Amino acid sequence: MTGVAGTKTTHSAHVLDETRIREQFPILSSTVGDRPLVYLDNAATTQKPRVVLDTLSRYYAAENANIHRGVYQLSQAATEAYEGARAKVARFLHASDPSEIVFTRNATEGINLVAQTFGRSTVGAGDEVVISTMEHHSNIVPWQLLCEEKGAVLKVVPISDRGELDLDELDALLGPRTKLVSIVHMSNSLGTVNPVREVVERAHARNVPVLVDGSQAAYHMKVDVQALGCDFYVVTGHKLYGPTGIGALYGRRTLLDAMPPYQGGGDMISSVTFEKTTYNEVPHKFEAGTPHIAGAIGLGAAVDFIASVGFGPIVAHERRLLEYATNALTAVPGLRLIGTAPQKASILSFVLDDVHAHDIGTIVDTEGVAIRTGHHCTQPVMDRFGVPATARASLAMYNTADDIDRLVGALTKVREVFG
Amino acid sequence: MSDLRDLYQEVILDHNRSPRNFGPLEGADLQADGHNPLCGDQLSIAVKVEDGVLTDVRFEGSGCAISKASASLMTEGVKGKSLDEARAIFEQFHRLVTDQEAPVDPSLGKLAVFAGVRDYPARVKCAILAWHTLRAAVDDNHDIVSTE
Ligand SMILES: Cc1ncc(COP(=O)(O)O)c(C=O)c1O
Numbered sequence: 001m002t003g004v005a006g007t008k009t010t011h012s013a014h015v016l017d018e019t020r021i022r023e024q025f026p027i028l029s030s031t032v033g034d035r036p037l038v039y040l041d042n043a044a045t046t047q048k049p050r051v052v053l054d055t056l057s058r059y060y061a062a063e064n065a066n067i068h069r070g071v072y073q074l075s076q077a078a079t080e081a082y083e084g085a086r087a088k089v090a091r092f093l094h095a096s097d098p099s100e101i102v103f104t105r106n107a108t109e110g111i112n113l114v115a116q117t118f119g120r121s122t123v124g125a126g127d128e129v130v131i132s133t134m135e136h137h138s139n140i141v142p143w144q145l146l147c148e149e150k151g152a153v154l155k156v157v158p159i160s161d162r163g164e165l166d167l168d169e170l171d172a173l174l175g176p177r178t179k180l181v182s183i184v185h186m187s188n189s190l191g192t193v194n195p196v197r198e199v200v201e202r203a204h205a206r207n208v209p210v211l212v213d214g215s216q217a218a219y220h221m222k223v224d225v226q227a228l229g230c231d232f233y234v235v236t237g238h239k240l241y242g243p244t245g246i247g248a249l250y251g252r253r254t255l256l257d258a259m260p261p262y263q264g265g266g267d268m269i270s271s272v273t274f275e276k277t278t279y280n281e282v283p284h285k286f287e288a289g290t291p292h293i294a295g296a297i298g299l300g301a302a303v304d305f306i307a308s309v310g311f312g313p314i315v316a317h318e319r320r321l322l323e324y325a326t327n328a329l330t331a332v333p334g335l336r337l338i339g340t341a342p343q344k345a346s347i348l349s350f351v352l353d354d355v356h357a358h359d360i361g362t363i364v365d366t367e368g369v370a371i372r373t374g375h376h377c378t379q380p381v382m383d384r385f386g387v388p389a390t391a392r393a394s395l396a397m398y399n400t401a402d403d404i405d406r407l408v409g410a411l412t413k414v415r416e417v418f419g
Numbered sequence: 420m421s422d423l424r425d426l427y428q429e430v431i432l433d434h435n436r437s438p439r440n441f442g443p444l445e446g447a448d449l450q451a452d453g454h455n456p457l458c459g460d461q462l463s464i465a466v467k468v469e470d471g472v473l474t475d476v477r478f479e480g481s482g483c484a485i486s487k488a489s490a491s492l493m494t495e496g497v498k499g500k501s502l503d504e505a506r507a508i509f510e511q512f513h514r515l516v517t518d519q520e521a522p523v524d525p526s527l528g529k530l531a532v533f534a535g536v537r538d539y540p541a542r543v544k545c546a547i548l549a550w551h552t553l554r555a556a557v558d559d560n561h562d563i564v565s566t567e
Binding site: 355356357358359362363366374375379382388389413417418419 | 423424426427432457459460461481482483484485539541542545
């Protein structure tokens with residue numbers, strides 16, 4: 001028997017049906033030159049299944065209207081679809097209520113929103129914000145800007161040689177002036193999955209709220225913001241098999257209620273006079289202007305798609321593939337993996353002797369293999385490991401052992417060129 | 420896509436393995452730093468100038484094969500040239516790696532090995548970084564050169 005979106009029911013468990021999954025992603029049957037595309041840059045962005053593409057075009061072709069404004073039916077239908085998408089994202093992240101989901105442009109905007117609202121109203125001179133060495137630049141720079149403005153101090157939790165967060169150091173850094181911990185759930189350059197639950201416990205023991213950057217985690221594992229206990233959680237739609245230009249911020253309702261608005265404009269107000277403006281309820285208070293309606297609805301379709309495949313089969317498939325790829329890559333002479341934490345998922349960052357990552361990227365591209373090369377917006381991680389850049393293969397639900405074989409085959413070409 | 424050997428020519432691989440004029444330059448008259456944030460390439464170029472002539476050019480830093488070889492071959496190519504000649508070679512080199520249609524200028528000599536780069540648009544910045552940095556040095560521009 002075959003399940004809804006590509007899982008097979010066997011006598012033991014749901015197993016992901018590679019062929020049926022791949023068929024749903026039109027781009028996967030394309031070629032690069034004369035080679036079939038092998039797409040291994042999922043940490044940068046994932047490909048889109050047909051159901052997301054269809055949802056976007058159906059919205060524009062048949063349902064397009066502005067939301068929260070019209071009394072006519074089309075506008076109400078669009079409003080319902082947009083708010084319905086919010087409910088889907090809330091369910092996907094297991095938030096207790098859709099009002100805890102704010103639509104943003106991406107994860108970056110989610111973090112900046114928290115920095116500019118919660119951060120600016122909470123962090124003062126001499127206060128501290130705690131992040132880690134393995135943060136994406138989007139979870140570093142907003143805090144640097146905030147700290148610079150407020151005369152606050154940014155503290156950085158170090159990581160081990162395997163790429164694990166140092167929890168003892170976290171404890172040592174948490175102090176009476178700590179106002180927020182902002183930490184990545186899963187590193188985009190190392191693959192490390194952080195023990196977010198423990199981080200939250202330690203921070204909450206000192207009454208410090210925690211923001212979690214779930215950009216990478218949310219498409220590889222089941223996220224339950226209530227079980228994690230975090231106060232904010234950001235995701236980005238284009239890494240959830242959804243459209244670009246849409247993301248979401250989960251915020252604990254009590255915090256969102258207390259936060260000042262982010263941007264001013266339409267939709268975020270309940271009444272405006274020149275003397276006094278009152279703001280709308282959350283989450284609308286944080287969504288000024290016409291939002292990316294189609295994007296939000298497309299994101300709703302994307303998280304439904306993920307749910308229909310199921311994290312059971314996705315996690316099992318990606319775990320097998322990660323193990324296969326780890327073995328295959330470590331067997332390549334001169335290859336060294338960067339990021340070997342026991343708790344990791346779906347990312348293989350590596351260096352190859354003294355061949356620069358950029359050269360590796362160009363050469364494997366001629367074989368149709370798309371990987372990322374560079375610092376992956378995590379320069380402090382590169383500095384920590386003393387490398388200028390890495391090559392990175394990152395997996396998604398539609399990748400196969402064959403993709404890994406093609407990558408390994410392409411890497412032998414690097415050897416041919418560089419000798 | 421054209422053959423990889425058109426990009427990674429033997430001369431380029433050789434200069435990547437053993438870069439010429441690599442290391443610090445004592446008593447440099449002019450110096451500039453270049454950075455390609457996309458791939459983390461970092462170069463610094465130092466020159467000695469006497470009577471408007473580049474009497475010595477050396478470079479330091481790290482980068483991919485294309486950027487390292489380009490810096491290495493550049494130092495050889497401009498040593499002994501006047502500042503104006505160096506600027507003219509910069510322009511020729513720029514055309515060589517960016518203009519798909521341009522015939523390869525024979526006066527470029529060995530530098531012509533970089534013609535293959537024009538078929539790899541993502542790598543143009545790698546080939547050109549050293550040159551932009553040199554130009555900043557000879558123009559005595561102290562901003563860090565960035566390809567972005
Ligand atoms: C861990 C992590 N955080 C944040 C981001 C930023 O995502 P976006 O550019 O969609 O805002 C990314 C992706 O680039 C990421 O991998």
